[in-house]
Structures are given as structure tokens and as C-alpha cells.
Amino acid sequence: xxxxxxxxxxxxxxxxxxxxxxxxxxxxxxxxxxxxxxxxxxxxxxxxxxxxxxxxxxxxxxxxxxxxxxxxxxxxxxxxxxxxxxxxxxxxxxxxxxxxxxxxxxxxxxxxxxxxxxxxxxxxxxxxxxxxxxxxxxxxxxxxxxxxxxxxxxxxxxxxxxxxxxxxxxxxxxxxxxxxxxxxxxxxxxxxxxxxxxxxxxxxxxxxxxxxxxxxxxxxxxxxxxxxxxxxxxxxxxxxxxxxxxxxxxxxxxxxxxxxxxxxxxxxxxxxxxxxxxxxxxxxxxxxxxxxxxxxxxxxxxxxxxxxxxxx
Numbered sequence: 001x002x003x004x005x006x007x008x009x010x011x012x013x014x015x016x017x018x019x020x021x022x023x024x025x026x027x028x029x030x031x032x033x034x035x036x037x038x039x040x041x042x043x044x045x046x047x048x049x050x051x052x053x054x055x056x057x058x059x060x061x062x063x064x065x066x067x068x069x070x071x072x073x074x075x076x077x078x079x080x081x082x083x084x085x086x087x088x089x090x091x092x093x094x095x096x097x098x099x100x101x102x103x104x105x106x107x108x109x110x111x112x113x114x115x116x117x118x119x120x121x122x123x124x125x126x127x128x129x130x131x132x133x134x135x136x137x138x139x140x141x142x143x144x145x146x147x148x149x150x151x152x153x154x155x156x157x158x159x160x161x162x163x164x165x166x167x168x169x170x171x172x173x174x175x176x177x178x179x180x181x182x183x184x185x186x187x188x189x190x191x192x193x194x195x196x197x198x199x200x201x202x203x204x205x206x207x208x209x210x211x212x213x214x215x216x217x218x219x220x221x222x223x224x225x226x227x228x229x230x231x232x233x234x235x236x237x238x239x240x241x242x243x244x245x246x247x248x249x250x251x252x253x254x255x256x257x258x259x260x261x262x263x264x265x266x267x268x269x270x271x272x273x274x275x276x277x278x279x280x281x282x283x284x285x286x287x288x289x290x291x292x293x294x295x296x297x298x299x300x301x302x303x304x305x306x307x308x309x310x311x312x
Contacts, residue, residue: 028063037307045298054086056134076105112156120147121167121184125197127213129222131243131255136303137272137290142259143239144228145207163189204231218247237262251278267295284309
């Protein structure tokens with residue numbers, strides 16, 4: 001039985017108990033966001049086109065259950081699904097919902113063990129350096145390793161001195177039976193955050209990534225370096241991301257980001273500038289201009305966007 005099948009069955013039972021009023025899963029939290037933008041994009045092949053895009057809009061339920069008042073042992077759970085308010089379906093899937101991070105776990109003073117569908121340790125090690133995550137200039141256009149995986153088992157250690165932790169993932173491919181592994185070591189301090197992530201045999205690639213995020217007054221500086229080896233061809237490629245954000249008012253943030261790599265696009269380079277305005281705590285309006293360059297002219301494109309993110 002795959003872990004995905006097991007997790008889905010357990011969530012059906014848990015949700016049924018919740019609907020019947022049982023307080024085993026007391027006070028769950030419903031959350032989500034609508035994340036859309038209007039884009040104008042152009043290149044030499046297509047010319048100029050405009051479209052309204054969904055950017056991983058989602059709906060989720062999460063919570064935890066303490067087994068006793070005298071124990072820190074807790075059951076944790078999350079079910080999160082992507083929906084598309086633009087086209088009325090989740091792109092690439094049959095039906096209207098696409099599963100995102102959905103898992104069950106046990107949390108205690110010796111760490112957290114969880115299973116289901118989840119982002120890999122290497123993906124999480126980017127530390128929010130990607131200022132345009134889930135949008136058209138997402139670093140997944142340039143770098144390998146931005147994986148969300150099924151049949152996933154993960155373990156995260158407690159934080160040592162409230163600063164250092166490690167995460168270990170083991171994933172079994174349900175179709176081939178092959179196993180992948182992903183690891184990370186994470187540091188979080190007052191002066192900076194840093195992480196090292198490693199993928200082993202992940203979808204045909206070995207990858208290593210180091211990230212650092214430095215806050216300086218109203219600035220945040222992000223640096224990411226990655227090396228990836230194709231296990232079939234033996235070819236290795238490097239990639240880099242540099243990002244900078246600055247608060248320019250109580251509600252406004254200026255952002256700029258540069259990504260480069262040969263991993264997915266020959267001599268791929270993506271430069272993006274953007275501005276966010278936090279209109280309300282739950283509502284953000286944003287705009288950006290992004291230029292993707294390559295030695296392959298058909299891959300090049302310019303994108304201008306205006307959008308909103310509504311959280312609930």
C-alpha cells in the first residue's frame with residue numbers, strides 16, 4: 001500500500017470524525033489564498049499575448065492533537081489542495097483539485113516524523129530566496145530540484161540551541177520502485193539564515209545547494225548556489241540566484257532577482273524586478289517585469305504582470 005493511499009484514507013476518517021463533532025481533532029485551521037495575475041508576454045516566435053494566470057491558488061486544513069496534558073507528543077496533520085479560479089480546474093490534472101503538501105505526522109521533543117506528499121528537503125532549503133515563488137519567474141524555470149513528492153517519509157530534528165536543525169527525506173517512486181533521498185541542514189539566527197540541501201538520485205539527478213538569507217535594516221539579500229549532475233549523461237551544471245528586497249514604505253516592497261543556469265535552458269538567465277503593496281493584512285497587490293534570456297531564441301520571453309494575492 002502506498003503512503004499516498006494510506007494518507008488519503010486516514011484523512012477521510014479524520015474529516016468524518018470532525019464533521020460528526022468529535023473533538024479528537026479540535027480547533028483545526030482552515031486557510032488558503034487566491035493568487036492570480038494578468039500577464040502580457042512576448043517573444044520572437046509567438047509575438048505578444050495577454051492572459052490571466054492562476055498561481056497555485058490553494059485551500060487547506062491543518063491542526064494537531066495532543067495525546068495527553070502531561071506529554072509533548074502530538075499528532076499533526078495537513079491537507080492542502082490547489083485550485084484554479086481562472087480556468088475552473090487545476091492545470092495538468094483531471095478534476096478540480098491538485099494535491100499539494102498533505103501529510104500526517106508525529107511531533108515530540110525528539111523531532112517530527114511525517115508521511116504523505118511534501119516538498120523535498122532540497123526545495124525547502126531555498127529559504128524564500130525566490131522572491132517570485134509560484135509566479136512566472138519562479139526559479140524552477142532555471143534550476144532542477146524544485147520537487148514536491150508523493151510516497152514521502154520525512155524526519156526533522158529538534159532545533160539545537162534554537163538555531164540548527166536537519167531534515168531527512170526518503171521517497172519511493174510508485175511506478176518504478178526506485179528510491180530517492182533528500183537532506184538539508186538549516187541554520188536560523190538573528191544575523192542570517194543559511195541552509196545546505198542535497199538530493200540523491202532525485203528524478204535522475206544528484207544536486208547540492210547552499211543558500212543564505214541576510215537581513216540588513218530594510219534590506220533582505222538572498223544568495224543561492226547549486227550544482228546538479230545528470231546521472232544518465234554524466235553532465236554537471238551549476239546555477240545561481242541572487243535576490244534583493246527592500247521595504248520602501250510601511251506597505252511597499254521593491255524586489256529584484258537574477259537567476260542563471262544551463263540546467264533547463266541553454267545559457268538561461270532570468271532577471272526580474274517587482275513591487276508589492278500590502279494593501280491589507282490579507283490582500284497584496286503586485287507587479288513585475290521579467291526577462292528570460294537564452295542562446296535558444298525560442299526560449300526567450302519578456303513578461304509584464306499585475307496581480308493580487310488574497311489570503312484567508
